[in-house]
Amino acid sequence: MSVTVPQEAAERSARLARTAPAVTVEALSKTFLLPHRQYSTLKERALHPFASRTFDTLHAVDDATFAIHQGEFFGIVGRNGSGKSTLLKCLAGIYEADAGHTAVRGRLSPFIELGVGFNPDLTARDNVIINAIMLGLSRRQARERFDEIIAFAELEEFLDLKLKNYSSGMTVRLAFSVAVQVDADVLLVDEVLAVGDAAFQQKCFDQFHRLKGEGKTIVFVTHDMSAVERFCDRALLLERGRIMAIDAPHAIARAYNELNFGRVAPAEAQDRFGDHEAAEIKAAWFEDAAGERTTSHPQGEPLRLCMEVAFHAPVQDPLLLLHLRNEVRHTIFATSTDLHDAATGRFEPGEGATLRVELENWLVPGRYDLTATVARAGSGADVLDLREDLASLMVHGTRQSGAVVEIPHTLELQRS
Amino acid sequence: MNGVAVEVEHQRPSLLGSDLRRFWNLALTLAVTDFKLRFYGSVLGYVWTLARPFMFFGVIYFVFTEIVGLDKDVPNYGVYILFALVLFQFFSEATGNCVNALVSRENLLRKMRFPRLVIPLAVVLTALFNLGMTLVAVFAFALAAGVTPTWGWLELPVIVALLTFFATGLGLLLSALFVRYRDVQPIWDVATQILFYASPILYVSTMVPESYQRAYLANPVAALLTEMRHAVVDPGARPVWDAIGGGERLLVPGGIVVVVFVLGLWVFRREAPRIAENL
Numbered sequence: 001m002s003v004t005v006p007q008e009a010a011e012r013s014a015r016l017a018r019t020a021p022a023v024t025v026e027a028l029s030k031t032f033l034l035p036h037r038q039y040s041t042l043k044e045r046a047l048h049p050f051a052s053r054t055f056d057t058l059h060a061v062d063d064a065t066f067a068i069h070q071g072e073f074f075g076i077v078g079r080n081g082s083g084k085s086t087l088l089k090c091l092a093g094i095y096e097a098d099a100g101h102t103a104v105r106g107r108l109s110p111f112i113e114l115g116v117g118f119n120p121d122l123t124a125r126d127n128v129i130i131n132a133i134m135l136g137l138s139r140r141q142a143r144e145r146f147d148e149i150i151a152f153a154e155l156e157e158f159l160d161l162k163l164k165n166y167s168s169g170m171t172v173r174l175a176f177s178v179a180v181q182v183d184a185d186v187l188l189v190d191e192v193l194a195v196g197d198a199a200f201q202q203k204c205f206d207q208f209h210r211l212k213g214e215g216k217t218i219v220f221v222t223h224d225m226s227a228v229e230r231f232c233d234r235a236l237l238l239e240r241g242r243i244m245a246i247d248a249p250h251a252i253a254r255a256y257n258e259l260n261f262g263r264v265a266p267a268e269a270q271d272r273f274g275d276h277e278a279a280e281i282k283a284a285w286f287e288d289a290a291g292e293r294t295t296s297h298p299q300g301e302p303l304r305l306c307m308e309v310a311f312h313a314p315v316q317d318p319l320l321l322l323h324l325r326n327e328v329r330h331t332i333f334a335t336s337t338d339l340h341d342a343a344t345g346r347f348e349p350g351e352g353a354t355l356r357v358e359l360e361n362w363l364v365p366g367r368y369d370l371t372a373t374v375a376r377a378g379s380g381a382d383v384l385d386l387r388e389d390l391a392s393l394m395v396h397g398t399r400q401s402g403a404v405v406e407i408p409h410t411l412e413l414q415r416s
Numbered sequence: 417m418n419g420v421a422v423e424v425e426h427q428r429p430s431l432l433g434s435d436l437r438r439f440w441n442l443a444l445t446l447a448v449t450d451f452k453l454r455f456y457g458s459v460l461g462y463v464w465t466l467a468r469p470f471m472f473f474g475v476i477y478f479v480f481t482e483i484v485g486l487d488k489d490v491p492n493y494g495v496y497i498l499f500a501l502v503l504f505q506f507f508s509e510a511t512g513n514c515v516n517a518l519v520s521r522e523n524l525l526r527k528m529r530f531p532r533l534v535i536p537l538a539v540v541l542t543a544l545f546n547l548g549m550t551l552v553a554v555f556a557f558a559l560a561a562g563v564t565p566t567w568g569w570l571e572l573p574v575i576v577a578l579l580t581f582f583a584t585g586l587g588l589l590l591s592a593l594f595v596r597y598r599d600v601q602p603i604w605d606v607a608t609q610i611l612f613y614a615s616p617i618l619y620v621s622t623m624v625p626e627s628y629q630r631a632y633l634a635n636p637v638a639a640l641l642t643e644m645r646h647a648v649v650d651p652g653a654r655p656v657w658d659a660i661g662g663g664e665r666l667l668v669p670g671g672i673v674v675v676v677f678v679l680g681l682w683v684f685r686r687e688a689p690r691i692a693e694n695l
Contacts, residue, residue: 032693043599089692093529096689110529117524121453133445134528136438 020105021067022186022217023074023091028100030061030086060086062241063100070105070185071215073208075228075235075249077256083241084221085190088112091219092188106185106217110136113190115175120164124155127163128178135182145181152203153177173200180207186217205231225253226398257396258296274375276385278313279347284322284372284390287356299365299397299406305357307372309385311347318344319380320355321373325389327366332404333359336373336380362405365397442534447541454546465546466553469505473498476618490620495558496649500617500641502550503576507583507637508608510543514587515594515601518691525692532688536587544580563649571647575640578673582636585677588684595687595694616641621659633660639669 034056060083068074078084089095091102092112117134118127128149132142150156153173163171208231211218222228228235228249235252237244237259245255285293287304297303305322321336335357337344347353369389376382399406455461477494480486487493514536518525521535559565594600614635616624621642624632633639633656643656657663687694 089526094526094692108529111527113527116527119449119453122449126449126452130445130449133441134524138437138441 019070022070022072022105023068023219024101024103025067025091026065026101028061028064028087028090028097028102029059030083030090030095030097032058032060034058059241061090061097061238064238064241064243065100066236066243066246068186068217068219069233070217071212072233073212073218073220073231075232075252076219076221076238077223077225077228077235077252078238079256079260082238084238085112086241087238088188088190088219088221104186107136107183109179109182109184109187110134111179112188114179115171118163118171118175121162123160123162124150124166124174125159128174131175131178132181135178136184137181149174149177149181152180169200176200176204176207180211184216186219187211188219188221190221191223225256226400229253229398253398254298254396257298257394260396271386271388273386273388274383278315279309279311279318279374279384281372281374281385281387281390282308282310282352284308284370284387286370286391286393289358295392296394296396297361299363299395299399300361303359303361303363303393305359305370306354307370307390308352308354309374310352312349314349315347315376315384316345317377318347318384319373319375319377320344320353321375321380322355322357323371323373325369325371326404327368330404332363332368338377338380360408361395362407363395364403364406365395365400368393368395439531439534442531443537443541446534446538447545450538450542451545454542462549465549469498469502469550470553473501476501480618486619486623491650491652492558492561492563493620495561495563496620496645497617498554498557499644499648500615502547502554503579503641503644504612504615504617504637505550506543506547506576507579508612509546510540510580510583511586511590512604512608513539513543514583514591515604516591517587518591518595519695522695525695532691533588533684536591536684537584540580540584540587543583544576547576558649566651568647568651572644575644575647579637579640581677582673585673585680588680589676590680592680592684592687592691595691611635611637614638616645620645620653622654630660630665633665634668634672636669636673639666 062083064087076084076087086095089112090097091104092108092110094112111134115131117131119130122130125146128146129139129142132145132149133139137145150159153170153176155170155174158166158170163174166174208218212231220227220232232249234246235249236246237252237255239259244259245252247255284305284307286295286297287306288294288297289302289304291304305324307320307322309318309320311318319336319338322334323331324333325331337355344353370391370393371386371388372390373380373386374384375386376384455464460467473494476497480497481493490496517535517539518532524530525532525535590600590604614632615637621629621632621638633642639656639660642654642659646653646655657666660666660668
């Protein structure tokens with residue numbers, strides 16, 4: 001289940017790399033000064049002439065350098081407050097950068113959000129014309145394309161309805177339909193596909209494919225890693241204003257998920273059973289195939305569940321058990337030494353053992369907790385030490401089938 | 417791609433934008449939209465544009481002719497007040513609405529590359545549309561009141577243009593300053609009130625004692641209204657260059673208008689690149 005880049009996509013990105021860059025950004029920095037107290041009236045300013053001289057600086061974008069090729073679908077991802085929108089606003093010419101330089105080849109779309117300037121008190125008809133003009137069409141072009149816009153939005157019956165009576169989904173449909181009519185070579189898109197029903201989302205994606213086919217460059221800011229993997233040729237990961245990586249979408253999606261889930265706190269107040277006098281569970285953890293301990297693991301990559309036991313009294317053939325639970329506390333995997341007919345032998349005080357279970361990773365993205373048990377030979381009911389949720393793991397990935405596990409399978413569709 | 421080499425442009429927040437046609441389209445669109453929205457949901461629409469100046473005029477006319485008796489020796493006093501009121505209303509609407517124009521258009525400025533100058537300019541345009549609508553009725557009133565049309569009426573567009581120029585300069589200054597200092601709003605409210613009484617609206621400028629005349633007419637609004645009286649209402653009244661005591665003295669109100677405009681443009685231009693983040 002490893003992720004491979006299809007040959008076609010690899011060729012495409014190689015071809016894109018040879019074209020001239022559509023957007024070049026060099027050493028771009030944008031700093032906001034956050035005064036400790038904001039004085040916004042003359043009186044306050046007069047009373048505290050020096051008070052507002054202290055401020056915090058926030059490096060929203062810090063020394064960013066990158067280039068976007070012509071015809072590329074380029075993703076910008078990052079957590080909240082990482083500087084994505086500031087970077088986009090600097091590119092769009094809404095904010096002035098403090099340092100650095102940006103250059104854009106061709107016409108740049110002037111907006112970063114859909115439906116900017118929509119007025120709820122006007123009808124859809126008026127709003128479409130106004131919005132189209134704001135986005136850079138002339139009045140005549142706006143009228144010429146009007147029918148096309150409305151047909152695309154599928155809102156013919158609601159033309160004379162005031163926009164305030166539109167549902168949010170309808171508004172976004174209208175806004176998107178206008179936006180794709182803009183003649184720009186470079187489009188800047190900030191989180192747009194969150195609204196709209198499934199059918200319309202599909203339509204939007206089709207439009208993006210069309211634009212891509214026409215050689216337009218699209219810069220796309222999002223949190224949605226599956227969209228990044230579906231559309232983007234490359235993506236950029238931003239964290240605290242700094243560029244962490246520019247890479248293929250699946251690599252960026254993985255890095256983003258690691259950033260988000262990298263610091264999983266183990267479940268609190270773990271329950272412990274047994275007197276843990278004869279045998280004691282020292283630790284439990286997850287490992288990747290290379291033997292590195294991990295708390296955040298990519299979907300589909302082989303995984304090891306591990307536990308370490310120390311004995312303080314002689315024990316004959318102890319059982320070692322591991323249980324893996326998902327977020328909703330279903331045990332989705334369990335194994336023990338006796339299931340494998342392994343008589344574990346006799347352990348003397350001072351001896352220890354480490355159990356490693358390597359499994360094919362069928363886990364769907366989400367959080368998992370590992371419970372480790374050591375028990376006397378028998379049914380496993382005579383528990384020496386049981387520690388619940390001793391280790392936690394975040395599995396990250398973008399394939400969400402909705403099932404509890406993802407069973408490897410092949411799919412064949414035969415026409416009859 | 418068609419391989420046409422497109423010039424590399426530098427992206428900065430700008431005053432005018434790189435495309436004058438787009439600039440004009442935007443200003444016009446915003447102005448027309450505002451104009452349309454003004455009477456959204458009102459049954460009488462246009463009537464309300466007229467109701468305010470005309471009702472105010474009715475009260476003033478009654479008070480100042482019947483009670484104070486200012487109309488002695490002033491031909492067409494009523495028509496004069498009406499013109500003066502309407503022009504001053506245009507001036508105060510244009511400047512007053514400019515004050516918070518940038519702040520109220522926050523969503524546009526923050527989400528779109530938008531030539532900043534469009535916004536105060538659209539406000540002035542909207543006020544100009546309103547003035548145009550009102551003037552139609554005012555001229556009808558003037559004719560009905562027995563004012564005979566003269567060639568002097570052609571001077572009115574020039575007077576309106578100069579007033580618009582002055583209002584635009586002030587509007588630029590006020591809108592840019594308001595982003596930083598919110599007390600611009602109350603200050604300008606008071607200033608507008610003072611200017612109302614310091615301009616010949618309720619009275620005519622010839623009633624001002626001769627010794628104050630020059631200082632009084634340094635106020636560009638007063639100078640323009642004085643000239644309006646001569647050109648439109650009463651050709652027998654003194655033209656402004658005579659009233660101020662010589663054409664060269666007109667350089668004072670003229671200079672004020674130009675200085676205010678240049679100052680406004682300079683401040684606005686200085687603030688423009690950072691308006692979006694200071695809002």
